[in-house]
Amino acid sequence: MKVSGFxxxxxxxxxxxxxxxxxxxxxxxxxxxxxxxGNSDDGTRELVxxxxxxxxxxxxxxxxxxxxxxxxxxxxxxxxxxxxxxPDSTWAFYIQADEVVHEKFLPEIRAAMEKRAGxxxxxxxxxxxxxxxxxxxxxxxxxxxxRREVRIIRNDKQIRxxxxxxxxxxxxxxxxxxxxxxxxxxxxxxxxxxxxxxxQQSFNRYWHSDNWIxxxxxxxxxxxxxxxNFLVPFKGTHPHVMAGRIASQNWSFNPSAxxxxxxxxxxxxxxxxxxxGWRIGEYRNYxxxx
Numbered sequence: 284m285k286v287s288g289f290x291x292x293x294x295x296x297x298x299x300x301x302x303x304x305x306x307x308x309x310x311x312x313x314x315x316x317x318x319x320x321g322n323s324d325d326g327t328r329e330l331v332x333x334x335x336x337x338x339x340x341x342x343x344x345x346x347x348x349x350x351x352x353x354x355x356x357x358x359x360x361x362x363x364x365x366x367x368x369x370p371d372s373t374w375a376f377y378i379q380a381d382e383v384v385h386e387k388f389l390p391e392i393r394a395a396m397e398k399r400a401g402x403x404x405x406x407x408x409x410x411x412x413x414x415x416x417x418x419x420x421x422x423x424x425x426x427x428x429x430r431r432e433v434r435i436i437r438n439d440k441q442i443r444x445x446x447x448x449x450x451x452x453x454x455x456x457x458x459x460x461x462x463x464x465x466x467x468x469x470x471x472x473x474x475x476x477x478x479x480x481x482x483q484q485s486f487n488r489y490w491h492s493d494n495w496i497x498x499x500x501x502x503x504x505x506x507x508x509x510x511x512n513f514l515v516p517f518k519g520t521h522p523h524v525m526a527g528r529i530a531s532q533n534w535s536f537n538p539s540a541x542x543x544x545x546x547x548x549x550x551x552x553x554x555x556x557x558x559x560g561w562r563i564g565e566y567r568n569y570x571x572x573x
Contacts, residue, residue: 284400287368287438288313288338291360292380293321293346296330298482299474302380303334304524309376309384312393313338319364321346342367354447354489361444365436372438373400379448381471382434385522388465395463396435406442406458407451408435409569411466415473417508418536419521419529425513425545426552430562433460433569434467447490450568460569468522472508475534479506513545513553514538 288309295302310316316339320328331341344363350356361377368375374396378384384392392408399405409431414423433450436442436458445452452458474482480503487496501507521529545553556562 284374284397285314285369285372286312286374286376286396287372288316288376288378289318289361289364289368290316290378290380291319291321291344291357291364292323292327292331293360294323294325295327295380296325297323297478298485299478300380301383301470301525301528302327303330304383304522304528305378305380306331306334306339307524308386308522309378309389310336310338311386312389312396313376314372315340315369317342317364317367319344319360319367321360340367348488351488351492352490356489357448358444358446361448365442365444366440368438370438374435375438376435377451378434378467379471381469383468383470383522383525384465385468385520386524391464392435395461399461403437404459405461405572406437406439406453407433407460407569408463409460409571410434410463412469413466413517413519414469415517416511416514417473417538418534419470419473419525419532420517421514421536421538422517423511423513424515425511425549426556426562427512430565431462431567431569432467433458435463445568452568457568457570459572461572468525470525474506476505476508479508480504508536509539511538512549 292302306316318331318341320331320341320343322345344360346356365375395408411431412429414428416423436451442451442453484500487500552563
């Protein structure tokens with residue numbers, strides 16, 4: 284069994300992406316790692332190269348900035364990295380530049396890939412998600428956050444990145460996947476408020492027009508983190524590769540009282556989910572195998 288990791292990134296330094304930590308977190312279970320580095324002007328390519336691991340292979344790409352609908356360019360860049368992996372790989376382990384996997388999950392992930400390597404009916408693996416918000420001490424715990432997504436796929440080039448690189452599909456249909464007992468830690472909403480705001484102003488160009496951005500994105504220097512409706516303190520441990528980044532946090536974050544209130548409808552749905560594990564009306568871009 285051979286495993287290829289892959290990801291894409293652009294201007295990671297400017298927008299404070301933990302791409303080095305992301306790559307390093309799954310590198311131990313990968314035999315090679317492809318990084319599609321988009322046309323950056325902040326030293327991102329040098330940053331990735333500085334990891335210095337012979338498993339890593341950088342491919343240089345140019346983003347199509349004219350694609351401004353539905354985040355399509357993100358899927359395009361994902362596919363560029365996927366297409367560059369070795370043809371003899373069994374599995375392709377995808378991770379985005381703001382996602383990190385805790386080292387405690389790696390043995391379970393490796394075992395799952397080995398167990399299913401010869402079972403062609405299994406087209407990938409779905410991971411649970413832990414979404415951090417505002418700081419490294421709080422996570423989102425509501426229906427606003429997706430619970431799972433596919434991050435390991437078969438090395439089958441009929442599989443393509445879907446929509447804004449949310450997940451994957453094969454010839455347009457949802458993948459048949461197994462669940463793996465592991466969680467992806469999503470740090471995309473943990474940045475200094477000024478960098479989070481800069482990211483919103485820039486990144487929304489891949490979904491919306493300038494007119495939409497002018498109307499919807501506040502013209503301010505710092506991001507307002509008070510808009511999340513339910514947060515809980517994080518009681519676990521972070522991946523060890525995140526230690527330096529966490530220690531260097533230089534902004535304060537205090538969730539408002541409003542962040543811990545639901546509407547009546549939200550409260551009922553939240554109660555049902557916590558009691559039964561059933562998220563009513565949940566959208567899934569995959570089919571879980573029994």
